[in-house]
Amino acid sequence: MLVLNLSITSDTLSLGRSIKDGEKLVSSDQSFELGFFSTGNSKNRYFGMWYKISPKTVVWVANRDKPLTDSHGFLTFSHDGDLVLVNQSKSVVWSSNLSRVVKNPVAQLLDTGDLVLRENSSLNSDDYRWQSFDHPSDTLLPGMKLGWDLKIGFERCLTSWKSKDDPSPGDYTFRLNINGLPRFELVSLGSGKIYRTRPWFGIQYNGSSIASNPVIKPLFFYGENQMYLLYEVSKSKFIVRLLTNHAGWLQLYVASTRSNAWNIMYSIPNDKCDAYGACGANGICRINRDPICDCLKGFVPKSPEQWDLLDWSGGCMRRIPINCSKEEGLLKLANVKIPDLLEFWLNNNMSLKECEAECLKNCSCTAYANSDVRGVSGCLLWFGSLLDVKEYKEDNYGQALYIRLPKSEPDFVHNSVKKKRMVIAILMSAIAALFLSATAYCHQIQNRRIKSKGWKIKEEDVDLPLFDLATIVNATNGFSEDSLIGAGGFGPVYKDGYSICNMQAIFLPGQERTIEETVNRSRQVLESSRNETILMANCNTESLGASSCGMEEGQKDFGL
Numbered sequence: 001m002l003v004l005n006l007s008i009t010s011d012t013l014s015l016g017r018s019i020k021d022g023e024k025l026v027s028s029d030q031s032f033e034l035g036f037f038s039t040g041n042s043k044n045r046y047f048g049m050w051y052k053i054s055p056k057t058v059v060w061v062a063n064r065d066k067p068l069t070d071s072h073g074f075l076t077f078s079h080d081g082d083l084v085l086v087n088q089s090k091s092v093v094w095s096s097n098l099s100r101v102v103k104n105p106v107a108q109l110l111d112t113g114d115l116v117l118r119e120n121s122s123l124n125s126d127d128y129r130w131q132s133f134d135h136p137s138d139t140l141l142p143g144m145k146l147g148w149d150l151k152i153g154f155e156r157c158l159t160s161w162k163s164k165d166d167p168s169p170g171d172y173t174f175r176l177n178i179n180g181l182p183r184f185e186l187v188s189l190g191s192g193k194i195y196r197t198r199p200w201f202g203i204q205y206n207g208s209s210i211a212s213n214p215v216i217k218p219l220f221f222y223g224e225n226q227m228y229l230l231y232e233v234s235k236s237k238f239i240v241r242l243l244t245n246h247a248g249w250l251q252l253y254v255a256s257t258r259s260n261a262w263n264i265m266y267s268i269p270n271d272k273c274d275a276y277g278a279c280g281a282n283g284i285c286r287i288n289r290d291p292i293c294d295c296l297k298g299f300v301p302k303s304p305e306q307w308d309l310l311d312w313s314g315g316c317m318r319r320i321p322i323n324c325s326k327e328e329g330l331l332k333l334a335n336v337k338i339p340d341l342l343e344f345w346l347n348n349n350m351s352l353k354e355c356e357a358e359c360l361k362n363c364s365c366t367a368y369a370n371s372d373v374r375g376v377s378g379c380l381l382w383f384g385s386l387l388d389v390k391e392y393k394e395d396n397y398g399q400a401l402y403i404r405l406p407k408s409e410p411d412f413v414h415n416s417v418k419k420k421r422m423v424i425a426i427l428m429s430a431i432a433a434l435f436l437s438a439t440a441y442c443h444q445i446q447n448r449r450i451k452s453k454g455w456k457i458k459e460e461d462v463d464l465p466l467f468d469l470a471t472i473v474n475a476t477n478g479f480s481e482d483s484l485i486g487a488g489g490f491g492p493v494y495k496d497g498y499s500i501c502n503m504q505a506i507f508l509p510g511q512e513r514t515i516e517e518t519v520n521r522s523r524q525v526l527e528s529s530r531n532e533t534i535l536m537a538n539c540n541t542e543s544l545g546a547s548s549c550g551m552e553e554g555q556k557d558f559g560l
Contacts, residue, residue: 013107014120018076021045026052029111031239032059036073040165045071047085047094048167049113049132051239054260059113059139059241060132063094064167081105083117083130096130105129113141137167140231140242142216146184147176147228156228158244166246174244180341181371181380182227186250186268193276194248195269196388198337198399199371215254215265216240273390276340280315281385284336288393296386297331298405315385320406324363327407330356335398338369339386346371347379355379359404367403 011028013019024035034049037058044067049060062075063085072088078095081102085094096117104120115132116125133144138160140146148155160170171189176182181199188194200222215238218231233240236257243251250268255261269275272292273285279293280302286292293307295316301307302314322328350358352370355378359365364383371378392398476483 011109013075013077015077015081015105018074020074021071025107025109025115027109027111027113031111032109032113034109034115036068036071039167042067042165044069045073046167047073047075048137049109049115051260053239053257054255054262057241057262058167059137059141060115061137061167062132064137064161065169066093067168068093077105077107081117081129083107098129100129102129112143114143137161138170138244142231142233142240145228145230146174147182147221147226148178149226150178151225158242160244160248161246163246170246172244172246172248174250176227176229178227180344180346182222183341184229186244186248188248193340195250195274195276196340198397199341213265216252277388279312279389281387282316282318283312284333284389284391286391296389296403297333298403298409320409322363322366322404322406325406328360328404329407330359330368330402331405333389333401333403335392336401337388337390337392337397338380338399338401339367339382340388341380342385342387343383345379345381345383348372349377350379351377352379355381356402359402365404367401369399369401 011025013025019025019035021036024033026033030052032049033052033055034047036045036047037050038045046064046067047062048058048064050056050058068085068087070088073085073093075083075085078084078092080098081104082098083096083105084092086092098117102117102119105117106120107115107117109115112133116128117130118128133141134154134156136144136146136156136158138158140158145156146158155175157173157175160172162168162170172194173187173189175185175187177185177196183199184197185193186195200220215234216231217234218229220229221227231240231242239255239257241253243253245251251264252266253262254265255263271287272278273287279285282296282299283293284296286294291310293310293312295301298319299316300319302317303311306312306314347355347358348371355368355370358379359368359381362381362383365381366384367382367386369380371380386401386403389401
């Protein structure tokens with residue numbers, strides 16, 4: 001339980017004044033308070049900052065590694081203008097440690113939760129001589145920078161508490177690694193990395209708790225002298241904090257400005273694939289698979305027995321060793337978090353094609369990737385094992401990785417066959433689409449010609465091609481008796497042995513067609529003739545390939 005003294009004061013501390021145990025500064029908007037507190041059952045006293053609506057939520061501690069043992073400490077200014085925390089014997093236990101003298105200092109607690117030290121005559125933020133935002137504890141507040149000032153070599157990072165009730169520096173640190181491409185890492189003092197984000201690829205950070213969401217908007221600055229992350233709150237009704245807790249979790253907390261109830265919006269590690277190197281060297285983690293770990297293409301488990309027991313720590317090894325020959329290629333693995341940058345080479349001015357050539361000519365290169373997802377330039381080469389590879393479920397999170405494999409490797413051969421099949425399938429689809437388009441176009445032209453002659457076709461007659469009288473006369477040799485087959489109920493029936501191509505119907509030599517001549521029938525007879533012809537048109541016998549009907553205004557009706 002947190003023990004606080006609740007006397008009220010202003011948001012500023014000027015020269016000649018001090019803050020004693022039991023006194024505090026309060027930001028002008030009543031969001032934050034600054035003063036002395038204790039944790040749990042401890043009698044130690046710390047000087048720090050907390051949310052006014054949630055006094056137990058401490059966001060910054062000055063003397064976290066040097067607690068006061070009684071309530072006789074106070075905060076004041078030194079003769080050089082430094083902020084100093086002194087104990088009962090007037091010994092300094094904490095200091096702002098300014099590099100230059102401030103003649104007329106003022107300390108102010110801002111509405112953002114930033115405690116700043118400035119000259120009394122200046123309100124410009126550029127003139128701040130010191131600020132608590134540059135020295136975070138375990139919490140990142142909106143507007144606070146997490147990263148590096150490269151000009152002076154100064155790092156801002158989050159360090160967890162030792163325990164729930166002990167604010168002293170703990171075992172976990174969340175920091176920005178700027179070796180190669182910048183990426184954030186959650187590091188354990190005893191066991192090294194336990195989580196890392198994907199590297200910065202020139203657009204945004206994805207796949208982590210610091211990605212955009214409806215509550216916060218992260219901003220990453222990547223410059224020559226500064227490299228850092230900060231975030232803004234999207235809606236003023238929320239208060240937000242990013243915490244590195246004592247158990248090794250990175251957690252994004254959200255609360256309403258009207259309530260002191262905090263909700264965890266996101267935690268890291270979020271799933272088993274977030275654990276650093278979950279599948280060992282040359283392994284890949286897929287959270288939607290069971291089991292989640294597999295070897296990269298071209299690799300097999302080093303210890304199949306351990307792998308069967310779901311112990312993936314031993315990782316994988318190549319099925320066929322590479323020997324720097326011309327019989328080697330690069331296999332693409334899409335939508336992944338690329339391997340950690342352990343043994344690597346980076347060139348920001350090289351194209352992807354040049355990157356591939358550079359990898360193939362270097363016998364030690366095991367994989368390569370584009371260092372800029374915008375595709376402008378940039379080359380990353382890996383040497384040695386590929387560690388901490390993860391496949392993303394979301395399409396826009398990952399990056400393409402190209403793994404070096406012998407061309408005799410089964411995975412490489414299988415991938416090449418798949419590519420060929422895909423190309424063939426695409427070509428066949430294109431040809432089919434072209435054929436269907438041409439058929440539809442011809443059908444449309446035919447309909448236009450029919451309509452231009454004033455003919456009408458019922459919807460049920462779409463399978464009944466129409467011919468003019470001249471075509472039918474030509475097909476029957478002028479209704480010659482030599483072409484006469486017999487007589488039906490509606491007139492003579494002729495056969496056709498000619499090649500006729502008109503509109504949709506194509507008659508080939510040797511194919512027989514029947515032509516039924518009908519003369520001056522009644523409307524009922526005409527309809528019956530039409531029905532008979534449609535029936536014949538839908539017959540599927542080889543000897544009767546198709547049926548057609550020829551009509552001309554003022555002439556006889558013919559069934560073909």
